[in-house]
Amino acid sequence: MIFRQIQNNNISCKQMQLCNTLRRLWMEHVMWTRSFILSTAFDSGDLDAVTKRLLQNPVDFAKAMNPYYGPKVA
Template sequence: MKKPWFNGSCISEQEVRLSNAMRLAWEQHVYWTRMTINSIAFNLPDLDAVTARLLRNATDMGNLLVPFYGNRIAERFSNLIRDHLVIAAEIVKAAKAGNQKAVADAERRWYANGAEISKFLSRINPFISEKEFREMFFEHLALTIQEAVLILQSDFKASIAVFDKIEAEALEMADTITVAIVRQFPRRF
């Protein structure tokens, strides 16, 4: 994991608020994804409610961008994240059903979506490297697939170890976006 983005220097209250909100959104992203994977894997009766809450995360993440980029860009980001979440559920459902063709198709679309998210963020903010964010995001995707497989195999201890890596990766992505926004809009902080 990279060093904390603030590197011990003083940061403003606005930076702390943005950082906390961004980290919370990304934490919720991975937690609700894990809960959705479990609900799919074990046919839990909460699947619809958990999925609805997971999809709300896409809107929450987009709303964090509104003050900086406006509604149109925030909505586009929300839609990209929503697609990411929907495809993730498709992968788990196809894997559970043993449909490897559907898994491969969904994985291909998932990685294309991850590349699109990375490109989108780098376009709206020159301080986000498309290549570096794509590498982080692809790691997130690979770890999430590994987590889902382990859950489907009922290897819960290993799935938790992978989830710890997913959580750290999510916080790194949150910090990357936060730092880039602060650098792009320094007068607001």
């Protein structure tokens, strides 16, 4: 008989955490980019706060990537 080797296609808890973190970061990026566009288009009073929060996103991405790529690359 020929037995097929069973493959483990499961992902680890750390991999799932990374997926969830990246999903959240991209969702926030989309949300704050949309808010920035709307605030700019309608000359809202919250433009400074929205801009500040939008520019925080690259910092958040760097923090998430730091354990994998190190501070210089992240």
